[in-house]
Amino acid sequence: MTQRHRVLQVGLGPIGIEMARRAARRPNLAVVGAVDIDPKLEGKLLKDVVTGAEVEGHVVTSLEQAVARFRPDVALVTTVSDLARAVPTCVPLLRAGVHVVSTCEEMAFPFLTHPGLCKELDEAGKSGKAACVGTGINPGFVLDFLPAALSGPMDRVRLVRAYRVVDAAKRRGPLQQKVGAGLTPEEFAAKVRGGGFGHRGFMESLHLLCSAFHVDPTGCSTFIRPVISPKEVKTDFVHVMPGQVAGIHQGAQDATGRIVLDLQMYVGADQPHDRIELTGEPNIAVQVEGGYHGDVATCAISLNAIDSVRRASPGLRSMLDLPTVHAWMS
């Protein structure tokens, strides 16, 4: 038995609760407490929030108090998607020597977009001798780590194509809503114009791959458009008529089109899968049958990353810097 890591859960939204529940089942982890900004949760026993799990400690609203009281080794930060909003949470943790694994999408590879914030995180990590990484299934694995790792036995890479097709009908309700299922094309367009709509993390995935493969990241671009349903689709949460929006089609590529990332998430997708095509010497085509399951995967990879983060050099790291993240048998 290796060392049991003391885990602090920061953020008790749906993903945070699920994360803590799954963490509690791991033989190498002990959930010792949680932090949430909701004053209604202050002082509650964590086991009353994360039901059906063996979790110790309680919920506090103060990060400083949590660190002092629960003495965590690692914090799981599942609060926000924006790096700027995650940094004030992560910096004091890192300074106090608490390693950070976060599902913050912008933390997956922020070195090009937010150099100043990266410096803050990196310095905090180095001063506290703690490492910090942003991970998840996407960004964090399918459209960034995986194409890079699969290129390991290639002598040269010329083109990278990574595709992910998700049947949103098999995912939770909020996700179906998030991808716009059931909207009219006009409503979808209005949401896009409004901003903040759609899947986060494309630029981060693309930047990680540009950095790994030494491709100029200048002029990287993204797109978002609706997948229009050709058929009627009913799920437990939405009812989509032909001609309505079934979900989103998003993507990103570098200026020369050498790296292309492509995601379709919609209700009624017939053949969900992840697919990586690497052109070079030799060519490699890899199919993940059915694709990685998003919700389970994001919690799982974060928990699996704990062991790797604790072995990484201090500071802000990416998934490519860490000792390989992998699961356990139990």
Next chain:
Amino acid sequence: MTQRHRVLQVGLGPIGIEMARRAARRPNLAVVGAVDIDPKLEGKLLKDVVTGAEVEGHVVTSLEQAVARFRPDVALVTTVSDLARAVPTCVPLLRAGVHVVSTCEEMAFPFLTHPGLCKELDEAGKSGKAACVGTGINPGFVLDFLPAALSGPMDRVRLVRAYRVVDAAKRRGPLQQKVGAGLTPEEFAAKVRGGGFGHRGFMESLHLLCSAFHVDPTGCSTFIRPVISPKEVKTDFVHVMPGQVAGIHQGAQDATGRIVLDLQMYVGADQPHDRIELTGEPNIAVQVEGGYHGDVATCAISLNAIDSVRRASPGLRSMLDLPTVHAWMS
């Protein structure tokens, strides 16, 4: 442009020559000299041995002389499959601060089988502040690193199945010979009884996965048997009649059968592929269409590993410990 690594090629067999040739094409590597035990090569210009490549320096038989004269950052050691015979080569390199990437099959994960030799390598690396890793396509990637890396987004792994089917007819002549193509079943059986026959590295791959997944490695076993050809197969090197041996079928598993590795290498294999099946939460099935090409891949992954080895902590490392090995665009 990142730092250009000065590369010493140690061993000028077919793989070593191919390695140096491919290294010379890399913008981040400079081949500065070579070592080989063959006294006929002593003093030869390396470019006369590794033809058609921009390589500097010459060939010497003395490792110490090579280190002093060529001042390498990294040595590519492609000499032997046995760890015991590789250690006397690697220890002085590591002590002198030269990082080592080796195709020595037993170095892929020697921690359980050769703890004493591992200690020697590890201490030499730590004293010289250099890291050492054994890699290749198999062992090194398909049947060990890859199943572990693909498990990253899984909450639990219960069973691991890794299959590799190689069409030996598409590989070089020595490999077709190595797998026994064209032998009678009786000749094949005699070779097996004679020992030292077949593909090396199964135990190392299995031990890496046992270690990653926390499976008891006691009672791990391997098997080797012939693939009998149902048809006539002619290649440039062998002519196999129905009923003769087309190649080998080898495998390994832990005592409980939770991890099963399976390799078939034979002439006339219809659908070469690599396939990883991970049972757990969720299940994952990944197919590498056509499979990774062995010869290119072993050179490529070794060269790609250089950058990761230089960033690793000193001592003896495995592929799972390193920052992820990946290719470059160039």
